Amino acid sequence: MITLNLNGKDHPLDVAEDMPLLWAIRDVVGYTGTKFGCGMGQCGACTVHLDGQAVRGCLTPVGQAVGKRVTTIEALHEDPVGKVVQQAWLEHAVAQCGFCQGGQIMAATALLRDNRSPDEGQIKAAMVGNICRCGTYNRIRTAIDSAAGKLREGQA
Numbered sequence: 001m002i003t004l005n006l007n008g009k010d011h012p013l014d015v016a017e018d019m020p021l022l023w024a025i026r027d028v029v030g031y032t033g034t035k036f037g038c039g040m041g042q043c044g045a046c047t048v049h050l051d052g053q054a055v056r057g058c059l060t061p062v063g064q065a066v067g068k069r070v071t072t073i074e075a076l077h078e079d080p081v082g083k084v085v086q087q088a089w090l091e092h093a094v095a096q097c098g099f100c101q102g103g104q105i106m107a108a109t110a111l112l113r114d115n116r117s118p119d120e121g122q123i124k125a126a127m128v129g130n131i132c133r134c135g136t137y138n139r140i141r142t143a144i145d146s147a148a149g150k151l152r153e154g155q156a
Contacts, residue, residue: 003066007075021060
């Protein structure tokens with residue numbers, strides 16, 4: 001048995017330590033906001049936070065998450081920075097199909113938690129590997145800039 005702290009709650013799981021975290025989150029625990037995209041860590045749809053850092057759930061073994069906090073998009077509204085990022089996404093109408101947006105928001109939140117004044121290069125570096133098939137990259141960057149401004153103003 002492995003105990004996974006997921007969204008602030010401990011979940012005892014009878015899974016192998018090498019099982020991808022994504023499958024434990026989706027198939028065992030039942031949180032489906034974290035998406036399967038490519039299975040190779042290249043698209044970002046499976047991005048979650050492991051102790052606040054953005055990681056790819058499809059590449060991260062469950063065993064690496066033991067004793068750490070795993071946060072998914074389902075609980076991001078409880079994070080003050082995440083709440084600001086989600087609001088910016090809505091204000092700037094980022095989502096089209098929405099499939100990638102959970103991963104995009106998770107990556108943006110991890111960036112802004114560590115850096116409330118990212119320049120364009122830092123935003124691009126943090127978001128690299130988060131693919132949007134609808135091509136909303138300009139709106140994503142605009143939303144990140146907007147959220148950063150609100151965070152600098154003390155809105156979180």
